[in-house]
Amino acid sequence: MSSSKRKPAPGEAAPPAASVEETHFGYRSVPIGEKQDLVNDVFHSVARRYDLMNDLMSAGLHRVWKDILISMLRPPQTRAFRHLDVAGGTGDIAFRILDAGGDKVSVTVLDINGDMLEVGRTRAAGRYEGRIDFVEANAESLPFPDKSFDAYTIAFGIRNVPRIDKALSEAHRVLKTGGRLLVLEFAPVDTPLLDKAYDAFSFSVIPAMGKMVTGDGEPYRYLVESIRQFPRPPAFARMIGAAGFRRTDYRVLSGGIANIHSAWKL
Numbered sequence: 001m002s003s004s005k006r007k008p009a010p011g012e013a014a015p016p017a018a019s020v021e022e023t024h025f026g027y028r029s030v031p032i033g034e035k036q037d038l039v040n041d042v043f044h045s046v047a048r049r050y051d052l053m054n055d056l057m058s059a060g061l062h063r064v065w066k067d068i069l070i071s072m073l074r075p076p077q078t079r080a081f082r083h084l085d086v087a088g089g090t091g092d093i094a095f096r097i098l099d100a101g102g103d104k105v106s107v108t109v110l111d112i113n114g115d116m117l118e119v120g121r122t123r124a125a126g127r128y129e130g131r132i133d134f135v136e137a138n139a140e141s142l143p144f145p146d147k148s149f150d151a152y153t154i155a156f157g158i159r160n161v162p163r164i165d166k167a168l169s170e171a172h173r174v175l176k177t178g179g180r181l182l183v184l185e186f187a188p189v190d191t192p193l194l195d196k197a198y199d200a201f202s203f204s205v206i207p208a209m210g211k212m213v214t215g216d217g218e219p220y221r222y223l224v225e226s227i228r229q230f231p232r233p234p235a236f237a238r239m240i241g242a243a244g245f246r247r248t249d250y251r252v253l254s255g256g257i258a259n260i261h262s263a264w265k266l
């Protein structure tokens with residue numbers, strides 16, 4: 001047994017308890033090892049109504065933001081292109097990529113939540129035969145060899161991942177050299193006037209809407225709070241750079257309500 005594990009002698013002070021790493025779950029601080037289960041409960045409970053709620057909460061704006069993401073990605077028309085959409089949930093991003101690209105574009109939709117993927121499989125309804133697959137796995141530990149993909153997207157997913165740095169370094173690992181990372185994510189809004197209106201809408205209307213549509217407003221309170229805890233775009237761009245990506249940049253959408261971060265593995 002190592003000396004650090006021995007019992008303190010009588011009269012000797014006990015060593016300080018090992019500190020537990022904490023993170024945010026909405027406005028609550030939780031041990032980092034507990035966040036994923038809490039996030040999973042949120043998405044299990046909203047999975048069936050997730051797409052409807054997205055349209056209601058954003059008045060359809062999420063569709064515009066997703067379309068902008070696809071226009072930035074520009075999936076190729078003729079060449080083979082292997083794409084990974086992480087936290088891909090019900091398939092929104094994957095379907096857009098497959099519709100925009102040629103026959104040689106294929107997409108792997110990865111999500112930690114089987115219920116979200118099941119909705120995605122049902123929505124795909126046999127379309128895109130041989131060009132789409134669904135993988136249940138954690139963004140922090142991707143079940144793919146190094147340099148497997150031409151591009152990686154994650155839309156409204158990264159802020160739910162407990163260890164964002166791990167997810168970003170996994171993104172870097174599985175991308176080929178020359179591969180592209182695109183992250184669509186909300187951020188706290190600092191635009192004067194818009195910030196007040198947005199806060200009022202987010203904290204009163206969204207949880208109430210969630211309760212009406214899904215029977216439970218709490219998951220939507222988490223979603224709203226988690227946006228306020230997410231780093232502002234310059235800080236998140238630095239995190240992307242720290243994972244090894246180059247040419248980091250971001251595009252501000254709708255007064256900063258959402259942003260698309262772009263970076264390359266070079």
Ligand SMILES: C[S@@+](CC[C@H](N)C(=O)[O-])C[C@H]1O[C@@H](n2cnc3c(N)ncnc32)[C@H](O)[C@@H]1O
Pocket residue numbers: 036039040043086087088089090091092093110111112113116137138139140154155156157160161162
């Ligand atoms: C807000 S939804 C986004 C779904 C989809 N990308 C979209 O834009 O509509 C967030 C998704 O992240 C997934 N997720 C959360 N933590 C994850 C993790 N560690 N690894 C993979 N997926 C995760 C959830 O299960 C959920 O499907």
